[in-house]
Amino acid sequence: MNRYMDVHDGFVGVTQTQLEAAHQRDLDVQAGEGVSFDQAWLDPDSGKVFCLSSGPSKEAIMRVHALAGHPTTEVYELRVAVS
C-alpha cells in the first residue's frame, strides 16, 4: 500500500456538513478499489481540499474520487514522510 495526498479546487464556502457528505461518498465506494481515505482538510476561503489516503495506485485514488462525484487529477505519492 502506498500513501497519497490529493488536492481539489473549487470548494469555496463548503461547510463541515458538506465536506463530511463528500467524504462519505468516498468511503462508500473505496473498497472496490482497495483504497482508504483517511483524512481530509478544507480551506473554505480558497476552496482547496487536501485528502490523505492509502491505496494501490494513483489511478485507484482518482477512480474513487471520480465515482464519488469529485474528480481530481492532482494526486501525489508520498514516499517520504516525517512526524
Next chain:
Amino acid sequence: MNRYMDVHDGFVGVTQTQLEAAHQRDLDVQAGEGVSFDQAWLDPDSGKVFCLSSGPSKEAIMRVHALAGHPTTEVYELRVAVS
C-alpha cells in the same frame, strides 16, 4: 490555535534524511512564533511537500519556514476537517 497546510515545490529527489533535516530546522525555530509543525509529506518525483501545522496565523507559519531556509507563500487555513 489554527490548523494549516502549506505546500512547497522543488524538492525533487529529496531523501528521508534530507526531509528530516529540513523539518528539524522548522522545529528549532518554531517556538518563537508559537507554531507547531506536526507532519510533513514529500512526493520526491514531483518535488511537492505538504506540511501540517498549528499556529496563530499564516504569517507565523511563513516566518518559521523562511527562518528555516525553505520559504513558501502557499499556506491554507484548514477551518474544516474530517477523519
